[in-house]
Amino acid sequence: MPWPGLPVDALPAWALLNAAVFHDVKIATLDGRGCGLVCDRNLSADGTHDPPTLLSVPHSLVLNAKAVEEYAKEDRNFKHLLDIAGHNSTRDDILLFLLVQMVLASRAHQSSVVGVSNPWTEYIKFLPQEVLVPTLWTEDERLLLKGTSLESAVNAKITALTAEFDKIQETSSDIPCWNDLLWQSRAVSLRDWILLDALYRSRCLELPTSGESMVPCIDMVNHSTSPNAFYDENGKDETVLLLRPGITMSAGDEVTISYGEAKSAAEMLFSYGFIDPDATAESLVLTLAPFPDDPLARAKLVAFGEPPKIHVARNNGSIQWESSFAYLMCVNEEDGLDFRVLQDTEGNRQLRVFWQDEDVTDQAADFESLIQSHELFALLRLRVVTVVQERLQDQLDRLKSSPAPRSLPASDISTTRDECARAASLLRQIETSILEASTEALEKEVSGIHPAGLFLASPIIQGGNCLDASSAQDSSNLKQ
Numbered sequence: 001m002p003w004p005g006l007p008v009d010a011l012p013a014w015a016l017l018n019a020a021v022f023h024d025v026k027i028a029t030l031d032g033r034g035c036g037l038v039c040d041r042n043l044s045a046d047g048t049h050d051p052p053t054l055l056s057v058p059h060s061l062v063l064n065a066k067a068v069e070e071y072a073k074e075d076r077n078f079k080h081l082l083d084i085a086g087h088n089s090t091r092d093d094i095l096l097f098l099l100v101q102m103v104l105a106s107r108a109h110q111s112s113v114v115g116v117s118n119p120w121t122e123y124i125k126f127l128p129q130e131v132l133v134p135t136l137w138t139e140d141e142r143l144l145l146k147g148t149s150l151e152s153a154v155n156a157k158i159t160a161l162t163a164e165f166d167k168i169q170e171t172s173s174d175i176p177c178w179n180d181l182l183w184q185s186r187a188v189s190l191r192d193w194i195l196l197d198a199l200y201r202s203r204c205l206e207l208p209t210s211g212e213s214m215v216p217c218i219d220m221v222n223h224s225t226s227p228n229a230f231y232d233e234n235g236k237d238e239t240v241l242l243l244r245p246g247i248t249m250s251a252g253d254e255v256t257i258s259y260g261e262a263k264s265a266a267e268m269l270f271s272y273g274f275i276d277p278d279a280t281a282e283s284l285v286l287t288l289a290p291f292p293d294d295p296l297a298r299a300k301l302v303a304f305g306e307p308p309k310i311h312v313a314r315n316n317g318s319i320q321w322e323s324s325f326a327y328l329m330c331v332n333e334e335d336g337l338d339f340r341v342l343q344d345t346e347g348n349r350q351l352r353v354f355w356q357d358e359d360v361t362d363q364a365a366d367f368e369s370l371i372q373s374h375e376l377f378a379l380l381r382l383r384v385v386t387v388v389q390e391r392l393q394d395q396l397d398r399l400k401s402s403p404a405p406r407s408l409p410a411s412d413i414s415t416t417r418d419e420c421a422r423a424a425s426l427l428r429q430i431e432t433s434i435l436e437a438s439t440e441a442l443e444k445e446v447s448g449i450h451p452a453g454l455f456l457a458s459p460i461i462q463g464g465n466c467l468d469a470s471s472a473q474d475s476s477n478l479k480q
């Protein structure tokens with residue numbers, strides 16, 4: 001549902017009405033970055049103890065979990081909606097709040113008994129209705145991500161967003177006023193929910209005291225790897241944007257913050273819809289699946305408690321990798337691993353993990369340490385490195401065998417936006433380079449730790465004395 005947008009020229013009026021103050025800075029439209037903040041005059045934080053304040057926003061305008069709760073106290077219909085569809089996370093509550101503001105904003109001139117207008121009902125009109133994050137790319141554009149670490153991440157996110165949207169629709173359809181406002185008139189679509197998620201992800205800040213928050217006006221500030229400003233909360237109940245110490249700026253210069261120095265190209269594209277070519281963080285995260293023929297696979301996944309991953313990073317040319325699950329994946333009963341389903345005094349059943357007859361359930365994510373003293377440590381470590389190496393090689397092969405955006409036929413590329421094709425191309429280039437360097441480094445690591453006389457041909461996982469079928473079934477029903 002497109003809501004009526006407001007031009008950024010109207011933002012100073014909104015700010016004045018709501019006590020948000022711009023000090024010597026203004027909002028401007030910038031090439032390729034949407035809106036941003038620029039200096040109105042020369043500014044300097046050189047040699048001062050108190051860095052100049054560029055923007056101050058009263059706490060009452062900041063949108064976070066507490067603010068949504070406060071709003072719910074004034075609007076009993078929203079409270080009802082929040083009680084049945086919210087309270088799962090800060091993000092979910094903020095998204096529900098924004099969903100209602102979006103509908104209110106688009107129905108400004110129609111009478112509605114639902115929803116209490118507030119500063120965000122107007123502010124939402126300044127937010128872009130298009131964000132270039134891949135969850136909002138077309139199917140053709142998403143094909144450009146084939147073989148990158150974002151391919152499965154974006155598909156999984158769209159599936160999760162669809163499930164969230166369906167659940168909200170299902171639960172709120174039972175409340176007549178929300179059924180009328182949101183669903184009867186088809187006012188809200190899945191695309192709106194995906195857009196709200198994108199707006200939240202690309203504009204949310206982690207405030208020192210208030211935590212995850214959306215801060216109007218400060219969310220207009222763009223990113224740079226050499227930022228000249230930072231945000232903070234002061235003792236006057238305000239969220240402020242300050243000039244960094246030592247910075248001098250001229251009128252017309254853009255004010256920037258850092259969205260996170262350690263974020264990878266994939267994370268930047270996923271959350272903000274762009275990749276900064278000057279960024280130095282070189283890393284990627286890949287999913288990892290247990291061996292398909294491992295009879296303990298299900299129990300290992302349940303015990304591990306989170307989706308298994310491999311993290312790879314290149315720092316100053318050297319490769320580091322980390323994968324806690326790979327260690328659990330590569331040990332089996334013959335090595336001393338065991339799973340038991342125990343019943344506590346209240347009758348609840350729990351999956352417990354044993355290593356060398358010791359209960360290590362709380363350390364299931366740290367088998368790297370647990371195996372250190374094992375007599376076959378070198379062999380276990382070799383298995384792990386081999387698993388990681390093979391997973392990285394598979395990913396590299398997939399990346400290289402998928403068509404790069406520029407090699408697609410003209411008819412295909414015409415259905416994709418240039419910005420998306422450029423971002424996908426840059427991501428492929430960055431991830432190919434990291435994967436090539438890491439597979440090479442792991443190759444060396446494998447030859448380095450290959451203990452003389454190791455019989456490599458034996459299968460890594462064998463059936464052996466595994467968890468029996470009934471216990472495995474029990475464990476698969478346990479929720480972590």
Ligand SMILES: C[S@@+](CC[C@H](N)C(=O)[O-])C[C@H]1O[C@@H](n2cnc3c(N)ncnc32)[C@H](O)[C@@H]1O
Binds near residue numbers: 035036203221273
């Ligand atoms: C917090 S908002 C900043 C305000 C935004 N430019 C707007 O028009 O509303 C974050 C979004 O700004 C854009 N952006 C921020 N920094 C950028 C940069 N260095 N290069 C390209 N786009 C950028 C991206 O679209 C990102 O999702």
